Amino acid sequence: MKTIYTRPKCLKPAPFHYCPGCGHSIIHRLVCELIDEMDLQGRIICIPPAGCAVLAYNYFDIDVCESAHGRGCAIATGMKRANPEKIIFTYQGDGDMAAIGTAETLHAANRGEKITSIFVNNAVYGMTGGQMAPTTMLGQKTSTSPYGRSPEVEGHPLKITELIGTLPGAAYVTRTSLATPAKIMATKKAIKKALEVQMAGLGYSLVEVLSPCPTNWKVSPKDSFIYLEEKMEKEYPIGVMKDITAKKKDS
Amino acid sequence: MNNKVLMKGTDALAEAAIQAGCRCYFGYPITPQNEIPEYMSRRMPEVGGVFLQGESEIASINMVLGAAATGARAMTSSSSPGISLKQEGLSFLAALELPAVIVNINRGGPGLGNIAPSQGDYYQATRGGGHGDYRMPVYAPASVQELYDITMLTFDVADGYRTPVMILGDGMMGQIVEPIIVREYNKPEDELPPKDYILDGAEGRPSRIIKSLVLDVREMEEHNWKLKRKYDLMKQELPQWEEFMTDDAKMTIIAYGTAARIAKGAVKRARSEGLKVGLLRPITLWPFPDEAVINISKKSKIFLVFEMSTGQMIDDVRLAVQGKIPCEFYGRPGGIVPAPQEIARIIERYWLQKEL
Incomplete structure (x- = not known):
């Protein structure tokens, strides 16, 4: 009998604590599949965020170092500078990456740190109960923007991935989505490419993944994928923002 | 080397x-x-x-x-x-x-x-x-x-x-x-x-x-x-400290870092005038050298804590002394670095006040 699916070797056999329909489980699996396929278990280190994915170490069977909220890219910098031969990736949510950790993220990217960030954008603070995130969309209601995010009061959604795409130290910057199986496979390809860019020593690589949070969006898991495609992807268009390897091919 | x-x-x-x-x-x-x-x-x-x-x-x-x-x-x-x-x-x-x-x-x-x-x-x-x-x-x-x-x-x-x-x-x-x-x-x-x-x-x-x-x-x-x-x-x-002329001291100054250097100069001045004054200099601030404070409190009659602040280490001194002998304080906060003469004057004042 042909095996068509199996649990990745470095995904621990532990039930996910994530809510039904949450995108983290999918992204965790993609990451673990890639670590297996690329044979990285023995030299990769993950820095999870403060947020829903803080417990990533319960699932990733690789070396993991917890971070204070937002400090992932600074910790990754210290690790990579001390151990340039290791592969270091941060796994961060929108608050971690684009609010409290904006400085750490932008400066690591701008220095061209040879690290990778997987940035999971679900437009809310999940773990703390659905408060407004820097990426919360205009009009979106959250527990701290109960009247809907207004540009006059709360300001505009922050597109940190676009910002990082303008920085010379960034080598590969892309945004993907989990809205459909095809997009999930494209996400896997993007993460693979980001890790390859790091391993080639080209600079900072970032994959923003638009991911559903049905619990805090207050929609069903099924409808959350529609919400993802119809609302999130409108505000945050998917696609590659920067790829220095593509430029090399052109020239 | x-x-x-x-x-x-x-x-x-x-x-x-x-x-x-x-x-x-x-x-x-x-x-x-x-x-x-x-x-x-x-x-x-x-x-x-x-x-x-x-x-x-x-x-x-x-x-x-x-x-x-x-x-x-x-x-x-x-x-x-x-x-x-x-x-x-x-x-x-x-x-x-x-x-x-x-x-x-x-x-x-x-x-x-x-x-x-x-x-x-x-x-x-x-x-x-x-x-x-x-x-x-x-x-x-x-x-x-x-x-x-x-x-x-x-x-x-x-x-x-x-x-x-x-x-x-x-x-x-x-x-x-x-x-x-x-x-x-x-x-x-x-x-x-x-x-x-x-x-x-x-x-x-x-x-x-x-x-x-x-x-x-x-x-x-x-x-x-x-x-x-x-x-x-x-x-x-871990506790580390330095004692300077504490053996026969009736008054012991407690100070650390730069303040301790100034205090040492003051102690030497006081000694030259015949006042039996010593210095305890904590090298570790945590853990605080309680043992040294307790031992000296059995010999000295008074502690004078000198800090370049309004008084913070004195809390640790008092915790170690547990009221056995009085702890006085002299401080210069805000970036002032007093000369040893100034501390020597304070020593003299307490010496007279306490009739040591």
Whole structure:
């Protein structure tokens, strides 16, 4: 009998604590599949965020170092500078990456740190109960923007991935989505490419993944994928923002 | 080695760190300690180490944390306002039980304050400026030689107990230039535990987790007690102090760092006038040398605590004395560095008042 699916070797056999329909489980699996396929278990280190994915170490069977909220890219910098031969990736949510950790993220990217960030954008603070995130969309209601995010009061959604795409130290910057199986496979390809860019020593690589949070969006898991495609992807268009390897091919 | 050279405090500290095997320095400029990152930026490339100027103190201490998690000897330095920003990282380093050396060249405060020597950060250093139930060894050198020797020691203490360690100096300590013996560093390999916690990729071993999140309250309680046992061990093993003419002293001055140097001058003056005065200089501020205070309280009739603050270490003195003899205080906060004559006058005043 042909095996068509199996649990990745470095995904621990532990039930996910994530809510039904949450995108983290999918992204965790993609990451673990890639670590297996690329044979990285023995030299990769993950820095999870403060947020829903803080417990990533319960699932990733690789070396993991917890971070204070937002400090992932600074910790990754210290690790990579001390151990340039290791592969270091941060796994961060929108608050971690684009609010409290904006400085750490932008400066690591701008220095061209040879690290990778997987940035999971679900437009809310999940773990703390659905408060407004820097990426919360205009009009979106959250527990701290109960009247809907207004540009006059709360300001505009922050597109940190676009910002990082303008920085010379960034080598590969892309945004993907989990809205459909095809997009999930494209996400896997993007993460693979980001890790390859790091391993080639080209600079900072970032994959923003638009991911559903049905619990805090207050929609069903099924409808959350529609919400993802119809609302999130409108505000945050998917696609590659920067790829220095593509430029090399052109020239 | 063991050469006698003329060195500035900050340079001695930085060079000692390099000699002790520190190969990762991360910091953000702030006066009066900029000579440390400047020295490191020159020296680290020469020894194949890492110097990186972080985008903030918060980033710098987290870079230290990352490097320490991979097993490197790492340090950062700053001054008071910058140390405030590092408190989050200190709490995490303590919780994660990661070794690191943190230098605070204390300046006048609170707020931006000024860039003059001060001892206003004693509480912050010894009480755990970060959140949670942790302690951190704090060393207060009082000469360039001691800056050199203690810096080497702090890396061993950090590795030995898996803890952040602070060197608390002040603007004066950093700036003075003195002849020192540049001794060779001998790593006490036998005394240091193996670094079996570091993250270097799960090659041929089970994967490792460095974390401080403990949601189960019983587990968290046990973790706190485990840390407490470690701190109790530090209290037994780490206290260091210097006593100067305390044997027959009726009055003992207690001061640390720059204040202790000034106090020593004052004690010599008082002695020349026939007043039996001694000096106790805590070298470790945490753990505080309670034992020395208790012993001297059996001989002296009064303690006079002198600090370049409005009075912070005096709390620790009073806790150790437990009311057995009076503890008086003299302080000059805000960046004032008084001359020994001034302290000698205070000594004389109390000598007469207390009819010693």
